[in-house]
Amino acid sequence: MKNRQIVIAELPGDTLRPEHFRLTEAEAPAPGEGEVQLRVILMSIDAANRSWMRGATYRAAVKTGDTMPTYAICEVVQSKSDTLAVGDIVAAEATWSDYVTLPASKAQKLPKVPQLSHLLSVYGVAGKTAYHGLISIGRPVAGEIVVVSAAAGSVGGYVGQIAKALGCRVVGIAGGPEKCRWVEEELGFDACVDYRAGGLSRALAAACPDGADVYFDNVGGKVLESALNVMNERGRVICCGAVSQYDTDAPSGPRNLPGLIVVKRLRMEGFIVMDHARDDDTCLRALRHWVESGQIKVTEDIVEGLENAPQALIGLLAGDNRGKRMVRVAADQN
Amino acid sequence: MKNRQIVIAELPGDTLRPEHFRLTEAEAPAPGEGEVQLRVILMSIDAANRSWMRGATYRAAVKTGDTMPTYAICEVVQSKSDTLAVGDIVAAEATWSDYVTLPASKAQKLPKVPQLSHLLSVYGVAGKTAYHGLISIGRPVAGEIVVVSAAAGSVGGYVGQIAKALGCRVVGIAGGPEKCRWVEEELGFDACVDYRAGGLSRALAAACPDGADVYFDNVGGKVLESALNVMNERGRVICCGAVSQYDTDAPSGPRNLPGLIVVKRLRMEGFIVMDHARDDDTCLRALRHWVESGQIKVTEDIVEGLENAPQALIGLLAGDNRGKRMVRVAADQN
CATH class of the missing domain: 3.40.50.720 (NAD(P)-binding Rossmann-like Domain)
Structure with a gap:
């Protein structure tokens, strides 16, 4: 299964630019025991992505050669785990990729909702x-x-x-x-x-x-x-x-x-x-x-296509978004 | 009664210097109805004195021609008030002066303590x-x-x-x-x-x-x-x-x-x-x-003489004090 990934080609000093990223392709690794393979559906694009490139924050720094980490909504496409089944919708720390493989324990099963994007915006x-x-x-x-x-x-x-x-x-x-x-x-x-x-x-x-x-x-x-x-x-x-x-x-x-x-x-x-x-409920x-009640309008700013993720982040840092920016990598399956 | 006062000759731009102050002399005004005349004993010297010269803070700005305000321990020397008697020790917002005259309601009567300076340092x-x-x-x-x-x-x-x-x-x-x-x-x-x-x-x-x-x-x-x-x-x-x-x-x-x-x-x-x-008690x-219990040592840094108040403040801003700086204007009477 072909897996596109967006990798950090070079860490930016000052302003982030497209040449700091590189699109690569590899085989998506099959899941091992206790693991799942996830299709990335929607990726959250956040100013925090940029701060991770500056050094350690509340998470480890992102370095040259790393695939950019992202909070994402995904669908389970292969499972070697008892806790998650094919077709389940999960939230996980994925990467800017078509597919990611990770331990099932690192993915959080989500309720099926009418619009998956709401899980990254108002309910995310x-x-x-x-x-x-x-x-x-x-x-x-x-x-x-x-x-x-x-x-x-x-x-x-x-x-x-x-x-x-x-x-x-x-x-x-x-x-x-x-x-x-x-x-x-x-x-x-x-x-x-x-x-x-x-x-x-x-x-x-x-x-x-x-x-x-x-x-x-x-x-x-x-x-x-x-x-x-x-x-x-x-x-x-x-x-x-x-x-x-x-x-x-x-x-x-x-x-x-x-x-x-x-x-x-x-x-x-x-x-x-x-x-x-602990207060999320x-x-x-x-x-x-x-x-x-109509007191909150759900505002979303969805960029289509994994390949457009770098520009989605660069634009966000320049303030070109209106509402929650995300990148759609694949269609909702539900 | 001769009253020395230290007046702001000119507001400082950058660094405070002696020439920003001027010593003047006038008659100490006699108290009117409801007022008291106070002899200033100890004046608190604070970095805040300097910030008052920069503009309005939690109190009105100090301006050219003003006598520098100060929190002070004073003794009542004349009283036209029912609430304060000659010899009472009070705390008040006084000025850099030998004597101040103000409404008795603006002075707070203090208990007699063995050392008045403690009322400006550890208990002040x-x-x-x-x-x-x-x-x-x-x-x-x-x-x-x-x-x-x-x-x-x-x-x-x-x-x-x-x-x-x-x-x-x-x-x-x-x-x-x-x-x-x-x-x-x-x-x-x-x-x-x-x-x-x-x-x-x-x-x-x-x-x-x-x-x-x-x-x-x-x-x-x-x-x-x-x-x-x-x-x-x-x-x-x-x-x-x-x-x-x-x-x-x-x-x-x-x-x-x-x-x-x-x-x-x-x-x-x-x-x-x-x-x-409200939590002072x-x-x-x-x-x-x-x-x-000996867990707190009372540290005080007392400069003698009203005329030395400007240098006491200038030195404080340069960090030459050890412990609470104050200026003694007159001897304790108790």
């Missing part, structure tokens, strides 16, 4: 990250003001919609006037500020005349700096990612932090979605409620 | 800041590793001694080999790293082979950056002040923060000691216990 890492970060770290209450960066991105869009469902005023930050309009009109944010238009601090202050109580940070850098300026006393900053910092060799910290965090009594906290797995029940 | 803002920040934000437990910057300073010395009393391993950061030795030998820290010796990140990593669980930040800037590098997962960073940032026009943020706060799931939180006033009882 994106929706769960938005929920856990906002609820357990940000703790917003009705009437508070929530600011979220990368508002047109996978996580940011859900953060804002959840905050709206909770009764908050929600201000997004996104790149470009069209994206901002989409965030306001399609996602229902109260306002969305274009960080590419220049004068972000002033624009954000104008969009937040009563300041901000919660800031959900997906980008770091100068956007974080501007957000700190509008925080109210006892504001909470949820540190979810720093996409502006992953694709550069010259990271910058918020220069105003050491002063403002004391004067405003800010709390700033980082988290990883897996840390909150509550999280998924809440997300289902909001999706079914 | 320094001790309370150390206790509230460490206990309510840092929440260290026995066996954890606590790092504290400005370890020879007023707050840092108490932070480390409290953490030792709680059963933690304590590593200080201070400027110069003599100060570091004093922190280790006099205050009983397990180690103290000299940030002036260069290579702070490496030296701190060597002093913390098992990382750090709590970092009490008094300085911000590059020291904060080095401390973030050694933090363990779920580490807590207590943001108490950023003395390195007050006396400069080019503040710098920790460049490694946006990445590390997520990967390490750090919590970083600022506070102001007044916010915790518990705090003072604990501090008294540790002082009486």
